[in-house]
Amino acid sequence: MKPFSYVRPADAGAAIQAAAAGGARFLAGGTTLIDLMRLEVMSPTALVDLGRLPLAAIERHGDGLRIGAMARNTDVAHHALVAERYPLLAQALLAGASQQVRNMATVGGNLLQRTRCPYFRDLAVPCNKRAPGSGCSALEGYTRSHAILGTSASCIATHPSDMCVALAALDAVVHTRRAGRERAIPFAELHTLPGDHPEIEHVLEQGELITHVELPPSPFAAHARYVKVRDRAAFAFALVSAAVGLDVADGRIRAARIALGGVATRPWRSVEAEQVLVGQAPGRAVFERAAAAALVDPKPRRDNAFKVALAQRTIVRALELAWGTP
Amino acid sequence: MRATRMPIAVGMVAPSFILHGDARPLASSECRGRPWVLAFARRWTPEADAGPIRAQLRGLGAILFVVSDTGVWSFRPDDDVELSAAPSKRLRAELAELAERFGVDAGDDGVFVIDGDGIVRFAQAPSEQLAQTLADALDAAGRELLGLPPRPGITRRDWAVMSLVAGFGLVLFHGCRPPGPERPAPAPIAANAGSEIDIVLRVNGQDRRLRIDARVSLLDALRERLALTGTRKGCDHGQCGACTVLSDGRAVNACLTLAVAAEGTEITTIEGLARGEQLHPVQAEFITHDAFQCGYCTSGQILSAVALLHEGRAKTDDEVRQQMSGNLCRCGAYPNIIAAIQAARKDVAS
Numbered sequence: 001m002k003p004f005s006y007v008r009p010a011d012a013g014a015a016i017q018a019a020a021a022g023g024a025r026f027l028a029g030g031t032t033l034i035d036l037m038r039l040e041v042m043s044p045t046a047l048v049d050l051g052r053l054p055l056a057a058i059e060r061h062g063d064g065l066r067i068g069a070m071a072r073n074t075d076v077a078h079h080a081l082v083a084e085r086y087p088l089l090a091q092a093l094l095a096g097a098s099q100q101v102r103n104m105a106t107v108g109g110n111l112l113q114r115t116r117c118p119y120f121r122d123l124a125v126p127c128n129k130r131a132p133g134s135g136c137s138a139l140e141g142y143t144r145s146h147a148i149l150g151t152s153a154s155c156i157a158t159h160p161s162d163m164c165v166a167l168a169a170l171d172a173v174v175h176t177r178r179a180g181r182e183r184a185i186p187f188a189e190l191h192t193l194p195g196d197h198p199e200i201e202h203v204l205e206q207g208e209l210i211t212h213v214e215l216p217p218s219p220f221a222a223h224a225r226y227v228k229v230r231d232r233a234a235f236a237f238a239l240v241s242a243a244v245g246l247d248v249a250d251g252r253i254r255a256a257r258i259a260l261g262g263v264a265t266r267p268w269r270s271v272e273a274e275q276v277l278v279g280q281a282p283g284r285a286v287f288e289r290a291a292a293a294a295l296v297d298p299k300p301r302r303d304n305a306f307k308v309a310l311a312q313r314t315i316v317r318a319l320e321l322a323w324g325t326p
Numbered sequence: 327m328r329a330t331r332m333p334i335a336v337g338m339v340a341p342s343f344i345l346h347g348d349a350r351p352l353a354s355s356e357c358r359g360r361p362w363v364l365a366f367a368r369r370w371t372p373e374a375d376a377g378p379i380r381a382q383l384r385g386l387g388a389i390l391f392v393v394s395d396t397g398v399w400s401f402r403p404d405d406d407v408e409l410s411a412a413p414s415k416r417l418r419a420e421l422a423e424l425a426e427r428f429g430v431d432a433g434d435d436g437v438f439v440i441d442g443d444g445i446v447r448f449a450q451a452p453s454e455q456l457a458q459t460l461a462d463a464l465d466a467a468g469r470e471l472l473g474l475p476p477r478p479g480i481t482r483r484d485w486a487v488m489s490l491v492a493g494f495g496l497v498l499f500h501g502c503r504p505p506g507p508e509r510p511a512p513a514p515i516a517a518n519a520g521s522e523i524d525i526v527l528r529v530n531g532q533d534r535r536l537r538i539d540a541r542v543s544l545l546d547a548l549r550e551r552l553a554l555t556g557t558r559k560g561c562d563h564g565q566c567g568a569c570t571v572l573s574d575g576r577a578v579n580a581c582l583t584l585a586v587a588a589e590g591t592e593i594t595t596i597e598g599l600a601r602g603e604q605l606h607p608v609q610a611e612f613i614t615h616d617a618f619q620c621g622y623c624t625s626g627q628i629l630s631a632v633a634l635l636h637e638g639r640a641k642t643d644d645e646v647r648q649q650m651s652g653n654l655c656r657c658g659a660y661p662n663i664i665a666a667i668q669a670a671r672k673d674v675a676s
Contacts, residue, residue, distance in 0.1 A: 003519035006540035006586055010514040018516070027587065034543070034582045035563050045519065047540070049587050052512065074576070078639070080344065080353035098652020099630060101564060103576040104583070234651030 002043040012053055012209060016179055019048045019207040026050055026209065028070060028109035031101050036114060041121055041130055055108075055211060058082070063217035069108030069210040073097070073163065076107060086218055088243055091226035092166035098235045108210040110163045111174060111190065112202060116237050117146065117157035128154045129198040136198075143301040145237070148308060149264035151299050155198030158262055159191065160237050165261035166226060168269040169243040170215050178208040191266035201266075220245025220257060225322040227314050228261075238262030240311045242318040246282060253277045253286075258294055258319075263311050270294040273315065282323045284316070291315040334429050334449045337531070337592055339575035339636045340364075340440040341427040345398065345420050347413075352391075352400055357440070361447075362389040363464065366425060366436040370394040393421055427638060439467050445575050445592065447471065512590040525589045529554065530598030536585065544588045545569045545580035548595060556596035556625045560654075567653030570626035571595050577633040577652075596625035599632065607673035608632050608666070615666040619657035627653045631667045635674040643668065 009015040019026055023045035027033060036042040055070035058079050065081055076082055077093035097105065114120070119127050119137035126135035138146055138156050146156045164187075172187040191202050204210070223246035230236040241261035247254045256277040260268040273294035280286040291312035298308050334340075344353045363383070370392060383390050383401065390401040398413060398421065413421065422432065428449075430436040439448035448467045517523045522537045527547065534552055545562075548554040548571070560568030562581045569580040572594035599606040608631045611617070618624040630653050634640050640649040643664050655663065 001541045004540065005519045006515060006517045006523065006584075008512065008515040008586070014514070027584070030584065030587065031564055031579070031582050034584065038562065047584075049584075051587050052590065078342070098567065099633065099649050100567060100570055100577045100579045100652045101582075103573075104578050234648050 001037050002040060004037075004044055005046040006049065007046060008049045008052065012055070012177065012211070015048050015050060015053060016177060016207055016209050018046070019209070020179065021046065022206055024048055024207070026108075028106040029072070029101075029104040030109075031097075031105045032109065032114050036121070039121055040123060042114075050108075050209075056106075057212075061214060065215045067107050067213045067215070069212055070106050073102040073105045073107070073110065074099075077102065085221050086166075086170060086215060086224075087221060088169060088224040088226055088245060089163070089166045089215075091224075092162040092228075092241075092243060095226060095228040095238075095241070096162035107163070107213055110161050111167075111210060111213070112204075113159070113161045113164070114201075115157035116160045118142075120157060129157060129194075129201075132197070132199045139301075143303040145239070146301065146304050147263060147265045148298040148300045148304055148311075149260070149268055149295070150193050151265055152194045152196065152198070154196055155194035155265065156299075156301065157194070157198065157265060159264065159266045160262075161267065162226070162228065162238065162241060162261060164191075164267035165241055165243045165259045167213065167215075168259040168267040169224075169245055169257040170218055170220075171257075173214045173216070174210060175212050175214060176204060176208045177211050178205060182211075184214070187267075188269060194265050198265075218245070219247040219255060223248060223322045223324070225318045227318040227321065229310060229314055240307055240314045242311070242314045244315065244318040244322050246277070246319070246322050248282060248323075251281050253280050253282055256290075258290065258315060260294065260311060260315070263298075263307050270296075272296055277319075282319070284320070284325070287316045287319040288312075290319070334438065334446055336446055336449055337575065337594065338446050339633065340438070340444050340446050341424075341636070341638050343420070343424050343427070345424070346416055347398060354444075357389055357444070360387055360389055360442055362391065362440050363467070364391045364393075364428070364438045364440070365464070366393050366428075366430050366434065368395045368433060368435055371396055372399060393424070437464065437467050439471070515586070523586055525586055527552075527585065527588060527593060528591070529593045530595060531592075538585055540584065540586050542585045543581050544571070544583040544585045544593070547585035547588075548580060548593075554595050554597050558622055558625060560623070560626075565654075566623070566626075567630060568623050568626045570629045570653060572629055572633060575633065575636065577630045579652075594629070596628060599628070606632065607670040608635065611666040611670040611673075612663075615662045615669060616659075617662040617666040618655075618659050623653060623655045623657075627655065627663055631663075631670070632674070634667065635671055 007018040009018055025033065025044035025047060027047045027049045050070055053070060055068040057068045058071050058076060059066050060081060067076055073093045077090045082090050117138060119125050119141060120129050125137040128134060128136050136155055147158045167187050174185045174187060174190050176183055189203060192200055226243045228238045228241040230238055238261045240263055243259045245257040256274045258270045258273040273290040276290040276293045277286060294315055295308055295311055300308055342354045392399045428436060428438055437450055438446060441447050448471055515523060517540060522539055524537050527534045527536060529552060536547060536551055538547060545557060545559055548557050557571055557580055558568035560566035564579040564582040570577050571580045573591045599609060608628050612628060630650055634649050640646045646664055646667055
């Protein structure tokens with residue numbers, strides 16, 4: 001691990017100030033950052049420790065919910081209001097990582113979780129995300145874990161977060177603060193596609209602090225499901241995951257949400273698939289049509305072509321479980 | 327008055343609960359970020375001595391729950407709720423489970439004080455004469471928090487409130503959010519790269535002073551600096567769980583924690599579990615059930631299991647497997663590990 005200066009600020013203002021210089025990073029739960037620093041994949045020159053800032057509250061916000069950026073995954077997943085109003089989020093959080101990691105990981109950190117692409121983590125090989133312009137080792141490498149949506153000629157790494165898939169489906173809004181400015185970023189606008197610059201993963205600027213995530217009132221609590229398909233039943237990243245929600249009235253789908261994980265370079269919401277469902281009576285046939293619409297122009301590679309069919313079947317299964325089909 | 331079960335002890339994570347009263351459901355998760363007091367006071371009525379205590383606790387932003395034979399009350403800073411004067415069958419069952427999870431036998435009294443991080447700071451099942459009034463019980467809690475000897479005889483209500491309030495001020499605002507008073511947070515730090523930092527780590531109930539490089543993990547600090555080698559280094563990447571310790575009662579990977587960032591939390595390692603010669607029930611059941619072979623992963627397994635049992639959510643074998651999935655065992659002792667955890671459940675208050 002390379003040396004870094006360590007700052008434990010007294011308040012959020014001091015934290016933002018301390019992180020203003022390039023090379024500084026905020027330290028939240030540390031489950032990604034410390035790991036990548038030990039590998040020297042990331043070598044920040046300064047760490048600004050947010051651990052003691054009062055940013056962990058989980059509170060009602062009108063009919064919605066406001067989750068502090070430093071709220072731990074465990075606390076969010078087991079919060080009574082989350083269980084009652086946003087079961088999709090609780091399911092996604094509990095499908096992720098291990099007891100220990102969920103106790104450490106925070107909402108803010110999880111939003112910016114880095115990819116698990118093995119070539120990103122291996123200093124011995126080229127990676128455009130880690131060393132811009134050096135090339136992508138995955139393109140001709142072993143691609144079982146890689147993305148089929150949102151890829152570019154520079155990068156096919158997947159976004160690994162389970163939580164983000166649920167937040168994409170729940171229309172979350174990410175609130176941030178930076179010197180003299182606060183802003184609210186709709187979830188769909190937080191993460192960027194890799195394009196020619198896979199080293200850029202989100203729209204946040206240097207020293208911009210995520211303060212909280214806001215969830216609007218959700219009509220999907222009664223019919224929501226997160227389904228995660230992985231190589232083992234626990235503590236594994238998704239090959240494919242689907243977060244779905246249905247709002248059904250008078251036998252017709254009034255609104256729907258479909259988001260995918262494990263298959264795309266960022267948390268992937270499919271408005272196309274949602275539109276197929278709206279106005280229809282829930283059922284297997286319409287679920288299958290929606291699933292087909294979700295995979296627009298996929299770019300499978302040698303080892304991950306199975307993800308096209310697997311993603312579609314995972315969507316259908318999640319919709320069936322959400323609707324209550326046995 | 328308590329049977330063989332391991333009582334709730336100071337430093338443990340308080341059990342979670344949901345109570346379905348006549349008003350809206352009340353969940354322990356709502357208390358997170360605030361201190362709270364849970365009193366099992368079987369003969370208590372709100373007329374007895376609630377006034378000054380409620381006023382003081384409200385001022386502190388703290389929540390008071392009282393379970394008595396005549397009803398269940400939740401006194402909160404924003405709203406006082408009589409959960410139920412005549413508990414339903416469901417609520418009675420929930421209260422019985424609550425008492426059991428706190429290690430209080432049916433008909434007994436007890437007082438528990440929990441800080442804003444959900445950590446038990448005071449736990450006592452008072453003797454019969456002590457529990458004549460709630461004020462007495464709270465006085466005892468406050469005096470113990472302050473490190474004062476028990477007060478002989480009957481307590482005046484204002485004293486009780488005074489000692490509890492002072493006790494709160496000293497230790498209880500752990501993890502609390504504004505506008506309540508801040509816990510005594512570790513001081514701000516700004517250290518240049520390469521320079522060493524003076525910190526105090528609280529490990530197994532003792533303050534340990536260290537001067538360390540910011541890069542040192544909690545795992546290396548425990549093993550190399552504090553000679554607590556029971557905590558193991560396996561993968562050093564948060565994937566194997568051999569380095570699991572408790573931080574404020576919760577299982578965490580010491581390899582992914584910077585020692586400097588652990589300042590201000592209560593760390594418990596495998597060396598801190600036994601009470602003298604008496605093994606923790608999970609340790610004892612690991613031996614009884616032959617739950618290890620080479621032993622390298624065992625301390626991490628045990629600490630994850632302790633956290634699991636105190637939290638009390640995972641109950642079936644499948645749920646336990648899922649919650650223990652962050653601890654790998656290359657010898658494959660998993661069936662015996664599950665058996666040991668399930669056997670220890672009866673002796674660990676959750």
